[in-house]
Amino acid sequence: MTIHNNSASVSFEALTAFIARAFVSVGIPADDSQKIARLMACADLQGSDGHGVIRLPQYVKRILAGGINKRPNIQAHSTASAVAVVDGDNGMGHLVVSQAVELAIEKARTQGVAWVGTRRSNHAGPASLYATMPVQHDMIGLYFAVGNANHLPPWGGMDMLLSTNPIAAGIPAGQENPIVLDMATTVAAYGKVKAKAKAGQMMPEGWMIDRQGKPLLDPKRSEEGFLLPIGGYKGYGLALIVGILAGTLQGAAMGKDVIDFNKDHVTPTNTGQAILVLNLAAFGGVNVFKNAIDTLISDIKGSQRLPNVERIWLPGEQSHARRLDYAKHGIPIAAGVLNELAALSRELGIPALID
Structure with a gap:
Protein backbone atom coordinates (compact mmCIF):
# COMPACT_ATOMS: atom_id res chain seq x y z
CA MET A 1 0.00 0.00 0.00
CA THR A 2 1.21 3.49 -0.88
CA ILE A 3 -0.21 6.64 0.72
CA HIS A 4 -0.41 9.86 -1.30
CA ASN A 5 -1.69 13.29 -0.31
CA ASN A 6 -5.19 12.73 -1.66
CA SER A 7 -5.27 9.01 -2.40
CA ALA A 8 -3.74 5.64 -1.60
CA SER A 9 -2.71 2.70 -3.74
CA VAL A 10 -3.79 -0.80 -2.77
CA SER A 11 -3.08 -4.18 -4.30
CA PHE A 12 -5.62 -5.97 -6.46
CA GLU A 13 -5.70 -8.84 -3.96
CA ALA A 14 -6.33 -6.55 -0.98
CA LEU A 15 -9.10 -4.70 -2.80
CA THR A 16 -10.76 -7.95 -3.87
CA ALA A 17 -10.61 -9.35 -0.35
CA PHE A 18 -12.12 -6.19 1.16
CA ILE A 19 -15.01 -6.11 -1.30
CA ALA A 20 -15.70 -9.81 -0.75
CA ARG A 21 -15.74 -9.32 3.04
CA ALA A 22 -18.29 -6.56 2.68
CA PHE A 23 -20.65 -8.68 0.60
CA VAL A 24 -20.33 -11.72 2.86
CA SER A 25 -21.14 -9.51 5.86
CA VAL A 26 -24.50 -8.52 4.33
CA GLY A 27 -25.52 -12.08 3.43
CA ILE A 28 -24.17 -12.73 -0.07
CA PRO A 29 -22.81 -16.32 -0.29
CA ALA A 30 -19.01 -16.53 -0.13
CA ASP A 31 -18.49 -17.86 -3.68
CA ASP A 32 -20.79 -15.21 -5.14
CA SER A 33 -19.11 -12.51 -3.06
CA GLN A 34 -15.70 -13.52 -4.37
CA LYS A 35 -16.88 -13.50 -7.98
CA ILE A 36 -18.49 -10.07 -7.66
CA ALA A 37 -15.48 -8.71 -5.79
CA ARG A 38 -13.04 -9.85 -8.43
CA LEU A 39 -15.05 -8.25 -11.23
CA MET A 40 -15.35 -4.98 -9.28
CA ALA A 41 -11.62 -4.94 -8.52
CA CYS A 42 -10.90 -5.68 -12.20
CA ALA A 43 -12.83 -2.50 -13.02
CA ASP A 44 -10.52 -0.46 -10.78
CA LEU A 45 -7.47 -2.33 -12.09
CA GLN A 46 -8.16 -1.13 -15.63
CA GLY A 47 -8.95 2.41 -14.51
CA SER A 48 -12.74 2.19 -14.73
CA ASP A 49 -12.92 3.84 -11.32
CA GLY A 50 -16.52 4.97 -11.80
CA HIS A 51 -17.63 1.33 -11.80
CA GLY A 52 -15.40 -0.37 -9.25
CA VAL A 53 -15.14 -0.12 -5.47
CA ILE A 54 -16.69 3.36 -5.59
CA ARG A 55 -20.02 1.54 -6.08
CA LEU A 56 -19.65 -0.70 -3.02
CA PRO A 57 -21.47 1.54 -0.48
CA GLN A 58 -24.34 1.94 -2.92
CA TYR A 59 -24.59 -1.82 -3.55
CA VAL A 60 -24.50 -2.55 0.18
CA LYS A 61 -27.17 0.05 0.90
CA ARG A 62 -29.39 -1.49 -1.74
CA ILE A 63 -28.84 -5.02 -0.44
CA LEU A 64 -29.63 -4.00 3.14
CA ALA A 65 -32.77 -2.19 1.97
CA GLY A 66 -33.99 -5.34 0.27
CA GLY A 67 -33.56 -3.95 -3.26
CA ILE A 68 -31.30 -6.83 -4.36
CA ASN A 69 -31.94 -10.54 -3.93
CA LYS A 70 -29.01 -11.97 -1.97
CA ARG A 71 -29.63 -15.56 -3.07
CA PRO A 72 -31.19 -15.35 -6.55
CA ASN A 73 -32.37 -18.30 -8.60
CA ILE A 74 -30.77 -17.23 -11.88
CA VAL A 187 -20.00 12.06 -23.76
CA ALA A 188 -19.23 10.77 -20.25
CA ALA A 189 -20.70 7.95 -18.21
CA TYR A 190 -22.52 9.10 -15.07
CA GLY A 191 -20.08 7.02 -13.04
CA LYS A 192 -17.35 9.43 -14.15
CA VAL A 193 -19.45 12.33 -12.88
CA LYS A 194 -19.70 10.60 -9.50
CA ALA A 195 -15.97 9.90 -9.50
CA LYS A 196 -15.25 13.59 -10.16
CA ALA A 197 -17.50 14.57 -7.26
CA LYS A 198 -15.76 12.12 -4.90
CA ALA A 199 -12.35 13.41 -5.98
CA GLY A 200 -13.42 17.04 -5.52
CA GLN A 201 -12.78 17.83 -9.18
CA MET A 202 -14.76 19.82 -11.74
CA MET A 203 -16.08 18.30 -14.95
CA PRO A 204 -14.75 19.41 -18.33
CA GLU A 205 -17.05 21.47 -20.50
CA GLY A 206 -19.09 19.29 -22.82
CA TRP A 207 -20.08 16.56 -20.35
CA MET A 208 -23.28 18.14 -19.04
CA ILE A 209 -25.52 21.15 -19.55
CA ASP A 210 -28.13 22.70 -17.29
CA ARG A 211 -31.79 23.19 -18.14
CA GLN A 212 -31.00 26.49 -19.77
CA GLY A 213 -28.58 24.82 -22.15
CA LYS A 214 -25.49 26.27 -20.42
CA PRO A 215 -22.38 24.21 -19.52
CA LEU A 216 -22.58 22.50 -16.12
CA LEU A 217 -19.14 21.95 -14.62
CA ASP A 218 -19.74 21.17 -10.93
CA PRO A 219 -20.45 17.41 -10.53
CA LYS A 220 -22.14 18.08 -7.20
CA ARG A 221 -24.80 20.03 -9.12
CA SER A 222 -25.42 17.25 -11.64
CA GLU A 223 -29.07 17.02 -10.59
CA GLU A 224 -29.58 20.45 -12.15
CA GLY A 225 -28.88 19.24 -15.67
CA PHE A 226 -28.29 16.26 -17.89
CA LEU A 227 -25.58 14.46 -19.82
CA LEU A 228 -24.91 15.22 -23.46
CA GLY A 284 -12.83 -19.35 -41.40
CA GLY A 285 -9.33 -19.57 -40.03
CA VAL A 286 -8.95 -18.11 -36.55
CA ASN A 287 -5.30 -17.26 -37.05
CA VAL A 288 -6.01 -15.67 -40.42
CA PHE A 289 -8.38 -13.23 -38.73
CA LYS A 290 -6.10 -12.54 -35.80
CA ASN A 291 -3.11 -11.95 -38.06
CA ALA A 292 -5.22 -9.55 -40.14
CA ILE A 293 -6.11 -7.65 -36.96
CA ASP A 294 -2.41 -7.51 -36.06
CA THR A 295 -1.67 -6.01 -39.46
CA LEU A 296 -4.48 -3.49 -39.10
CA ILE A 297 -3.24 -2.47 -35.65
CA SER A 298 0.29 -2.09 -36.96
CA ASP A 299 -0.91 0.03 -39.87
CA ILE A 300 -2.89 2.31 -37.55
CA LYS A 301 -0.06 2.69 -35.04
CA GLY A 302 2.41 3.40 -37.81
CA SER A 303 0.22 5.83 -39.71
CA GLN A 304 1.21 9.47 -40.14
CA ARG A 305 0.43 11.64 -37.13
CA LEU A 306 -0.64 15.22 -36.84
CA PRO A 307 1.90 17.73 -35.47
CA ASN A 308 2.49 17.39 -31.69
CA VAL A 309 0.81 13.97 -31.55
CA GLU A 310 3.20 11.51 -29.88
CA ARG A 311 1.33 8.31 -30.74
CA ILE A 312 -1.95 6.92 -32.03
CA TRP A 313 -3.85 4.77 -29.55
CA LEU A 314 -6.05 1.77 -30.27
CA PRO A 315 -9.22 1.29 -28.20
CA GLY A 316 -8.31 -0.55 -25.00
CA GLU A 317 -4.56 0.20 -25.09
CA GLN A 318 -4.62 2.71 -22.27
CA SER A 319 -6.70 0.40 -20.07
CA HIS A 320 -4.18 -2.38 -20.75
CA ALA A 321 -1.32 -0.08 -19.76
CA ARG A 322 -3.12 0.83 -16.53
CA ARG A 323 -3.65 -2.85 -15.69
CA LEU A 324 0.08 -3.49 -15.97
CA ASP A 325 0.95 -0.36 -13.97
CA TYR A 326 -1.64 -0.87 -11.24
CA ALA A 327 -0.83 -4.56 -10.91
CA LYS A 328 2.78 -3.60 -10.19
CA HIS A 329 2.37 -0.39 -8.18
CA GLY A 330 -1.13 -0.70 -6.73
CA ILE A 331 -4.58 0.60 -7.63
CA PRO A 332 -5.08 4.29 -6.72
CA ILE A 333 -8.15 5.00 -4.60
CA ALA A 334 -9.21 8.63 -4.15
CA ALA A 335 -9.35 10.07 -0.62
CA GLY A 336 -13.10 10.67 -0.82
CA VAL A 337 -13.71 7.05 -1.72
CA LEU A 338 -11.36 5.85 1.03
CA ASN A 339 -13.32 7.84 3.60
CA GLU A 340 -16.59 6.26 2.45
CA LEU A 341 -15.06 2.78 2.54
CA ALA A 342 -13.71 3.39 6.05
CA ALA A 343 -17.19 4.41 7.21
CA LEU A 344 -18.65 1.34 5.50
CA SER A 345 -16.18 -1.01 7.21
CA ARG A 346 -17.15 0.44 10.60
CA GLU A 347 -20.84 0.07 9.77
CA LEU A 348 -20.42 -3.56 8.70
CA GLY A 349 -17.92 -4.47 11.42
CA ILE A 350 -15.28 -5.72 8.99
CA PRO A 351 -11.54 -4.97 8.74
CA ALA A 352 -10.87 -1.74 6.90
CA LEU A 353 -9.27 -1.62 3.47
CA ILE A 354 -6.50 0.53 4.95
CA ASP A 355 -5.63 0.39 8.65
Whole structure:
Protein backbone atom coordinates (compact mmCIF):
# COMPACT_ATOMS: atom_id res chain seq x y z
CA MET A 1 0.00 0.00 0.00
CA THR A 2 1.21 3.49 -0.88
CA ILE A 3 -0.21 6.64 0.72
CA HIS A 4 -0.41 9.86 -1.30
CA ASN A 5 -1.69 13.29 -0.31
CA ASN A 6 -5.19 12.73 -1.66
CA SER A 7 -5.27 9.01 -2.40
CA ALA A 8 -3.74 5.64 -1.60
CA SER A 9 -2.71 2.70 -3.74
CA VAL A 10 -3.79 -0.80 -2.77
CA SER A 11 -3.08 -4.18 -4.30
CA PHE A 12 -5.62 -5.97 -6.46
CA GLU A 13 -5.70 -8.84 -3.96
CA ALA A 14 -6.33 -6.55 -0.98
CA LEU A 15 -9.10 -4.70 -2.80
CA THR A 16 -10.76 -7.95 -3.87
CA ALA A 17 -10.61 -9.35 -0.35
CA PHE A 18 -12.12 -6.19 1.16
CA ILE A 19 -15.01 -6.11 -1.30
CA ALA A 20 -15.70 -9.81 -0.75
CA ARG A 21 -15.74 -9.32 3.04
CA ALA A 22 -18.29 -6.56 2.68
CA PHE A 23 -20.65 -8.68 0.60
CA VAL A 24 -20.33 -11.72 2.86
CA SER A 25 -21.14 -9.51 5.86
CA VAL A 26 -24.50 -8.52 4.33
CA GLY A 27 -25.52 -12.08 3.43
CA ILE A 28 -24.17 -12.73 -0.07
CA PRO A 29 -22.81 -16.32 -0.29
CA ALA A 30 -19.01 -16.53 -0.13
CA ASP A 31 -18.49 -17.86 -3.68
CA ASP A 32 -20.79 -15.21 -5.14
CA SER A 33 -19.11 -12.51 -3.06
CA GLN A 34 -15.70 -13.52 -4.37
CA LYS A 35 -16.88 -13.50 -7.98
CA ILE A 36 -18.49 -10.07 -7.66
CA ALA A 37 -15.48 -8.71 -5.79
CA ARG A 38 -13.04 -9.85 -8.43
CA LEU A 39 -15.05 -8.25 -11.23
CA MET A 40 -15.35 -4.98 -9.28
CA ALA A 41 -11.62 -4.94 -8.52
CA CYS A 42 -10.90 -5.68 -12.20
CA ALA A 43 -12.83 -2.50 -13.02
CA ASP A 44 -10.52 -0.46 -10.78
CA LEU A 45 -7.47 -2.33 -12.09
CA GLN A 46 -8.16 -1.13 -15.63
CA GLY A 47 -8.95 2.41 -14.51
CA SER A 48 -12.74 2.19 -14.73
CA ASP A 49 -12.92 3.84 -11.32
CA GLY A 50 -16.52 4.97 -11.80
CA HIS A 51 -17.63 1.33 -11.80
CA GLY A 52 -15.40 -0.37 -9.25
CA VAL A 53 -15.14 -0.12 -5.47
CA ILE A 54 -16.69 3.36 -5.59
CA ARG A 55 -20.02 1.54 -6.08
CA LEU A 56 -19.65 -0.70 -3.02
CA PRO A 57 -21.47 1.54 -0.48
CA GLN A 58 -24.34 1.94 -2.92
CA TYR A 59 -24.59 -1.82 -3.55
CA VAL A 60 -24.50 -2.55 0.18
CA LYS A 61 -27.17 0.05 0.90
CA ARG A 62 -29.39 -1.49 -1.74
CA ILE A 63 -28.84 -5.02 -0.44
CA LEU A 64 -29.63 -4.00 3.14
CA ALA A 65 -32.77 -2.19 1.97
CA GLY A 66 -33.99 -5.34 0.27
CA GLY A 67 -33.56 -3.95 -3.26
CA ILE A 68 -31.30 -6.83 -4.36
CA ASN A 69 -31.94 -10.54 -3.93
CA LYS A 70 -29.01 -11.97 -1.97
CA ARG A 71 -29.63 -15.56 -3.07
CA PRO A 72 -31.19 -15.35 -6.55
CA ASN A 73 -32.37 -18.30 -8.60
CA ILE A 74 -30.77 -17.23 -11.88
CA GLN A 75 -32.31 -19.15 -14.77
CA ALA A 76 -31.61 -19.26 -18.49
CA HIS A 77 -34.46 -19.72 -20.94
CA SER A 78 -33.33 -20.76 -24.42
CA THR A 79 -35.79 -19.55 -27.02
CA ALA A 80 -33.75 -20.88 -29.97
CA SER A 81 -30.50 -22.79 -30.50
CA ALA A 82 -28.43 -19.61 -30.61
CA VAL A 83 -30.63 -17.40 -28.42
CA ALA A 84 -31.40 -17.26 -24.70
CA VAL A 85 -32.69 -14.91 -22.04
CA VAL A 86 -31.27 -15.08 -18.52
CA ASP A 87 -33.71 -14.15 -15.76
CA GLY A 88 -31.58 -12.73 -12.97
CA ASP A 89 -34.23 -12.95 -10.22
CA ASN A 90 -33.07 -9.48 -9.11
CA GLY A 91 -29.60 -10.76 -8.20
CA MET A 92 -26.36 -8.79 -8.38
CA GLY A 93 -25.77 -7.83 -11.98
CA HIS A 94 -22.19 -9.15 -11.99
CA LEU A 95 -23.52 -12.66 -11.35
CA VAL A 96 -26.33 -12.40 -13.86
CA VAL A 97 -24.27 -11.00 -16.72
CA SER A 98 -21.37 -13.39 -16.10
CA GLN A 99 -23.76 -16.30 -16.48
CA ALA A 100 -25.22 -14.78 -19.64
CA VAL A 101 -21.75 -14.40 -21.21
CA GLU A 102 -20.73 -17.92 -20.22
CA LEU A 103 -23.88 -19.29 -21.85
CA ALA A 104 -23.33 -17.22 -25.00
CA ILE A 105 -19.79 -18.56 -25.33
CA GLU A 106 -21.07 -22.12 -24.91
CA LYS A 107 -23.76 -21.62 -27.56
CA ALA A 108 -21.34 -19.94 -29.97
CA ARG A 109 -19.03 -22.96 -29.85
CA THR A 110 -21.62 -25.03 -31.69
CA GLN A 111 -23.79 -22.41 -33.39
CA GLY A 112 -21.06 -20.00 -34.49
CA VAL A 113 -23.02 -17.06 -33.13
CA ALA A 114 -25.09 -16.51 -29.99
CA TRP A 115 -27.24 -13.78 -28.47
CA VAL A 116 -28.00 -13.94 -24.75
CA GLY A 117 -29.90 -11.16 -23.03
CA THR A 118 -30.84 -10.54 -19.42
CA ARG A 119 -33.85 -9.26 -17.55
CA ARG A 120 -34.41 -8.68 -13.84
CA SER A 121 -30.68 -7.97 -13.53
CA ASN A 122 -28.85 -5.09 -11.84
CA HIS A 123 -25.90 -2.79 -12.40
CA ALA A 124 -22.92 -4.92 -13.43
CA GLY A 125 -19.95 -2.59 -13.75
CA PRO A 126 -18.05 -1.61 -16.91
CA ALA A 127 -19.20 -3.11 -20.20
CA SER A 128 -15.67 -4.05 -21.24
CA LEU A 129 -15.46 -6.71 -18.52
CA TYR A 130 -18.06 -8.76 -20.37
CA ALA A 131 -17.21 -7.88 -23.97
CA THR A 132 -13.68 -9.23 -23.42
CA MET A 133 -14.64 -12.57 -21.87
CA PRO A 134 -15.30 -14.17 -25.30
CA VAL A 135 -11.91 -12.90 -26.55
CA GLN A 136 -10.18 -15.52 -24.39
CA HIS A 137 -11.99 -18.17 -26.46
CA ASP A 138 -11.09 -16.70 -29.87
CA MET A 139 -14.49 -15.09 -30.13
CA ILE A 140 -15.70 -11.53 -30.67
CA GLY A 141 -17.89 -10.06 -27.93
CA LEU A 142 -20.39 -7.25 -28.44
CA TYR A 143 -22.10 -6.03 -25.27
CA PHE A 144 -25.08 -3.72 -24.77
CA ALA A 145 -26.70 -2.44 -21.58
CA VAL A 146 -29.41 -0.14 -20.27
CA GLY A 147 -28.00 2.29 -17.73
CA ASN A 148 -29.38 2.29 -14.19
CA ALA A 149 -30.62 5.86 -14.17
CA ASN A 150 -31.88 8.18 -16.88
CA HIS A 151 -29.59 11.16 -17.40
CA LEU A 152 -30.23 11.81 -21.10
CA PRO A 153 -33.28 13.42 -22.73
CA PRO A 154 -34.24 12.78 -26.35
CA TRP A 155 -32.46 15.21 -28.68
CA GLY A 156 -33.98 18.64 -28.21
CA GLY A 157 -36.02 17.60 -25.17
CA MET A 158 -35.77 17.95 -21.40
CA ASP A 159 -37.46 14.80 -20.06
CA MET A 160 -34.76 12.29 -19.16
CA LEU A 161 -36.06 9.15 -20.85
CA LEU A 162 -32.72 7.57 -21.77
CA SER A 163 -29.58 6.53 -19.97
CA THR A 164 -25.90 6.34 -20.83
CA ASN A 165 -26.70 2.95 -22.44
CA PRO A 166 -23.15 1.67 -23.02
CA ILE A 167 -21.83 -0.48 -25.83
CA ALA A 168 -18.59 -2.47 -25.80
CA ALA A 169 -16.66 -4.70 -28.16
CA GLY A 170 -13.80 -7.13 -27.66
CA ILE A 171 -11.84 -8.12 -30.80
CA PRO A 172 -9.15 -10.84 -30.60
CA ALA A 173 -5.72 -10.21 -32.08
CA GLY A 174 -2.63 -12.35 -32.54
CA GLN A 175 0.62 -10.89 -31.21
CA GLU A 176 -1.02 -7.54 -30.47
CA ASN A 177 -3.33 -6.86 -27.54
CA PRO A 178 -7.06 -7.24 -28.24
CA ILE A 179 -8.98 -4.22 -29.47
CA VAL A 180 -11.39 -3.28 -26.68
CA LEU A 181 -13.95 -0.53 -27.16
CA ASP A 182 -16.04 0.50 -24.15
CA MET A 183 -18.12 3.63 -24.50
CA ALA A 184 -21.21 5.25 -23.13
CA THR A 185 -23.57 6.76 -25.67
CA THR A 186 -23.18 9.97 -23.68
CA VAL A 187 -20.00 12.06 -23.76
CA ALA A 188 -19.23 10.77 -20.25
CA ALA A 189 -20.70 7.95 -18.21
CA TYR A 190 -22.52 9.10 -15.07
CA GLY A 191 -20.08 7.02 -13.04
CA LYS A 192 -17.35 9.43 -14.15
CA VAL A 193 -19.45 12.33 -12.88
CA LYS A 194 -19.70 10.60 -9.50
CA ALA A 195 -15.97 9.90 -9.50
CA LYS A 196 -15.25 13.59 -10.16
CA ALA A 197 -17.50 14.57 -7.26
CA LYS A 198 -15.76 12.12 -4.90
CA ALA A 199 -12.35 13.41 -5.98
CA GLY A 200 -13.42 17.04 -5.52
CA GLN A 201 -12.78 17.83 -9.18
CA MET A 202 -14.76 19.82 -11.74
CA MET A 203 -16.08 18.30 -14.95
CA PRO A 204 -14.75 19.41 -18.33
CA GLU A 205 -17.05 21.47 -20.50
CA GLY A 206 -19.09 19.29 -22.82
CA TRP A 207 -20.08 16.56 -20.35
CA MET A 208 -23.28 18.14 -19.04
CA ILE A 209 -25.52 21.15 -19.55
CA ASP A 210 -28.13 22.70 -17.29
CA ARG A 211 -31.79 23.19 -18.14
CA GLN A 212 -31.00 26.49 -19.77
CA GLY A 213 -28.58 24.82 -22.15
CA LYS A 214 -25.49 26.27 -20.42
CA PRO A 215 -22.38 24.21 -19.52
CA LEU A 216 -22.58 22.50 -16.12
CA LEU A 217 -19.14 21.95 -14.62
CA ASP A 218 -19.74 21.17 -10.93
CA PRO A 219 -20.45 17.41 -10.53
CA LYS A 220 -22.14 18.08 -7.20
CA ARG A 221 -24.80 20.03 -9.12
CA SER A 222 -25.42 17.25 -11.64
CA GLU A 223 -29.07 17.02 -10.59
CA GLU A 224 -29.58 20.45 -12.15
CA GLY A 225 -28.88 19.24 -15.67
CA PHE A 226 -28.29 16.26 -17.89
CA LEU A 227 -25.58 14.46 -19.82
CA LEU A 228 -24.91 15.22 -23.46
CA PRO A 229 -24.96 12.45 -26.09
CA ILE A 230 -21.91 11.72 -28.20
CA GLY A 231 -22.12 13.25 -31.65
CA GLY A 232 -25.26 15.26 -30.92
CA TYR A 233 -28.43 13.73 -32.32
CA LYS A 234 -26.48 10.67 -33.54
CA GLY A 235 -25.59 9.74 -29.97
CA TYR A 236 -29.22 10.13 -28.94
CA GLY A 237 -30.21 7.73 -31.70
CA LEU A 238 -27.54 5.25 -30.67
CA ALA A 239 -28.62 5.40 -27.02
CA LEU A 240 -32.17 4.65 -28.11
CA ILE A 241 -31.20 1.62 -30.21
CA VAL A 242 -28.84 0.19 -27.58
CA GLY A 243 -31.60 0.52 -24.97
CA ILE A 244 -34.07 -1.32 -27.19
CA LEU A 245 -31.62 -4.16 -27.84
CA ALA A 246 -30.50 -4.51 -24.22
CA GLY A 247 -33.79 -3.76 -22.51
CA THR A 248 -36.99 -3.89 -24.54
CA LEU A 249 -36.01 -7.02 -26.50
CA GLN A 250 -35.57 -9.05 -23.29
CA GLY A 251 -38.54 -7.58 -21.43
CA ALA A 252 -36.30 -5.43 -19.23
CA ALA A 253 -36.83 -1.80 -18.23
CA MET A 254 -36.36 0.97 -20.79
CA GLY A 255 -37.40 4.61 -21.04
CA LYS A 256 -39.65 5.87 -18.26
CA ASP A 257 -39.61 2.42 -16.62
CA VAL A 258 -35.91 2.69 -15.71
CA ILE A 259 -35.41 2.93 -11.93
CA ASP A 260 -32.84 5.46 -10.71
CA PHE A 261 -30.80 3.25 -8.41
CA ASN A 262 -28.95 6.33 -7.12
CA LYS A 263 -32.15 7.43 -5.35
CA ASP A 264 -34.33 4.33 -5.02
CA HIS A 265 -32.69 1.51 -3.04
CA VAL A 266 -35.75 -0.72 -2.75
CA THR A 267 -37.55 -1.06 -6.09
CA PRO A 268 -36.15 -3.82 -8.36
CA THR A 269 -34.47 -2.19 -11.34
CA ASN A 270 -35.21 -4.94 -13.91
CA THR A 271 -31.98 -3.99 -15.65
CA GLY A 272 -31.36 -5.42 -19.12
CA GLN A 273 -28.08 -6.35 -20.77
CA ALA A 274 -27.19 -8.39 -23.84
CA ILE A 275 -24.11 -10.10 -25.22
CA LEU A 276 -23.59 -11.08 -28.86
CA VAL A 277 -20.78 -13.58 -29.39
CA LEU A 278 -19.21 -14.44 -32.76
CA ASN A 279 -17.03 -17.55 -32.93
CA LEU A 280 -14.11 -16.81 -35.27
CA ALA A 281 -13.89 -20.50 -36.19
CA ALA A 282 -17.28 -20.22 -37.88
CA PHE A 283 -15.94 -17.52 -40.20
CA GLY A 284 -12.83 -19.35 -41.40
CA GLY A 285 -9.33 -19.57 -40.03
CA VAL A 286 -8.95 -18.11 -36.55
CA ASN A 287 -5.30 -17.26 -37.05
CA VAL A 288 -6.01 -15.67 -40.42
CA PHE A 289 -8.38 -13.23 -38.73
CA LYS A 290 -6.10 -12.54 -35.80
CA ASN A 291 -3.11 -11.95 -38.06
CA ALA A 292 -5.22 -9.55 -40.14
CA ILE A 293 -6.11 -7.65 -36.96
CA ASP A 294 -2.41 -7.51 -36.06
CA THR A 295 -1.67 -6.01 -39.46
CA LEU A 296 -4.48 -3.49 -39.10
CA ILE A 297 -3.24 -2.47 -35.65
CA SER A 298 0.29 -2.09 -36.96
CA ASP A 299 -0.91 0.03 -39.87
CA ILE A 300 -2.89 2.31 -37.55
CA LYS A 301 -0.06 2.69 -35.04
CA GLY A 302 2.41 3.40 -37.81
CA SER A 303 0.22 5.83 -39.71
CA GLN A 304 1.21 9.47 -40.14
CA ARG A 305 0.43 11.64 -37.13
CA LEU A 306 -0.64 15.22 -36.84
CA PRO A 307 1.90 17.73 -35.47
CA ASN A 308 2.49 17.39 -31.69
CA VAL A 309 0.81 13.97 -31.55
CA GLU A 310 3.20 11.51 -29.88
CA ARG A 311 1.33 8.31 -30.74
CA ILE A 312 -1.95 6.92 -32.03
CA TRP A 313 -3.85 4.77 -29.55
CA LEU A 314 -6.05 1.77 -30.27
CA PRO A 315 -9.22 1.29 -28.20
CA GLY A 316 -8.31 -0.55 -25.00
CA GLU A 317 -4.56 0.20 -25.09
CA GLN A 318 -4.62 2.71 -22.27
CA SER A 319 -6.70 0.40 -20.07
CA HIS A 320 -4.18 -2.38 -20.75
CA ALA A 321 -1.32 -0.08 -19.76
CA ARG A 322 -3.12 0.83 -16.53
CA ARG A 323 -3.65 -2.85 -15.69
CA LEU A 324 0.08 -3.49 -15.97
CA ASP A 325 0.95 -0.36 -13.97
CA TYR A 326 -1.64 -0.87 -11.24
CA ALA A 327 -0.83 -4.56 -10.91
CA LYS A 328 2.78 -3.60 -10.19
CA HIS A 329 2.37 -0.39 -8.18
CA GLY A 330 -1.13 -0.70 -6.73
CA ILE A 331 -4.58 0.60 -7.63
CA PRO A 332 -5.08 4.29 -6.72
CA ILE A 333 -8.15 5.00 -4.60
CA ALA A 334 -9.21 8.63 -4.15
CA ALA A 335 -9.35 10.07 -0.62
CA GLY A 336 -13.10 10.67 -0.82
CA VAL A 337 -13.71 7.05 -1.72
CA LEU A 338 -11.36 5.85 1.03
CA ASN A 339 -13.32 7.84 3.60
CA GLU A 340 -16.59 6.26 2.45
CA LEU A 341 -15.06 2.78 2.54
CA ALA A 342 -13.71 3.39 6.05
CA ALA A 343 -17.19 4.41 7.21
CA LEU A 344 -18.65 1.34 5.50
CA SER A 345 -16.18 -1.01 7.21
CA ARG A 346 -17.15 0.44 10.60
CA GLU A 347 -20.84 0.07 9.77
CA LEU A 348 -20.42 -3.56 8.70
CA GLY A 349 -17.92 -4.47 11.42
CA ILE A 350 -15.28 -5.72 8.99
CA PRO A 351 -11.54 -4.97 8.74
CA ALA A 352 -10.87 -1.74 6.90
CA LEU A 353 -9.27 -1.62 3.47
CA ILE A 354 -6.50 0.53 4.95
CA ASP A 355 -5.63 0.39 8.65
